[in-house]
Amino acid sequence: MCTSLALTACGGPMTEEEAAAVEAEALASQEAELGSCGTWSEWLWDGSSISCSPRLGCGTYCDEYGNCDVNPGAFRQQYSYRACFDEYGNYTHTEYQYRTGAFLSCGC
Known part of the structure; x- marks a missing residue:
C-alpha cells in the first residue's frame, strides 16, 4: 500500500x-x-552410500512370464553441501544434495 x-x-x-x-x-x-546459504561445495564421494539402479551394460533378465528388465548395477554416490545462516550471521543448518557417481559393478 x-x-x-x-x-x-x-x-x-x-x-x-x-x-x-x-x-x-x-x-x-x-x-x-x-538469512542466506553459502555456495555449494565441490562434489565429494560418499564412501558409505551405494545406490542401485538399472544399467544397460549389465544386461537384461526375463521372469517366467516373459517380462524383461535391465539388470541392476552399483554406483557410488556423491554429495555437495552448503552452510546456512540467519540474519545475524549465526549458523542455522547445512543443506545437502546428492547425485549418482561412478559405476562400481554389476549387481548390488
Whole structure:
C-alpha cells in the first residue's frame, strides 16, 4: 500500500501487474536479508552410500512370464553441501544434495 501511494504521487496509479511485481521484489529482498546459504561445495564421494539402479551394460533378465528388465548395477554416490545462516550471521543448518557417481559393478 505504501508503495502504490508513493508511485501514485510520482506518476499515476499502478496496474495490478506492477503492484504485484513491486511486492514480489520487496518480499524477495526481505527474505534475502533474513538469512542466506553459502555456495555449494565441490562434489565429494560418499564412501558409505551405494545406490542401485538399472544399467544397460549389465544386461537384461526375463521372469517366467516373459517380462524383461535391465539388470541392476552399483554406483557410488556423491554429495555437495552448503552452510546456512540467519540474519545475524549465526549458523542455522547445512543443506545437502546428492547425485549418482561412478559405476562400481554389476549387481548390488
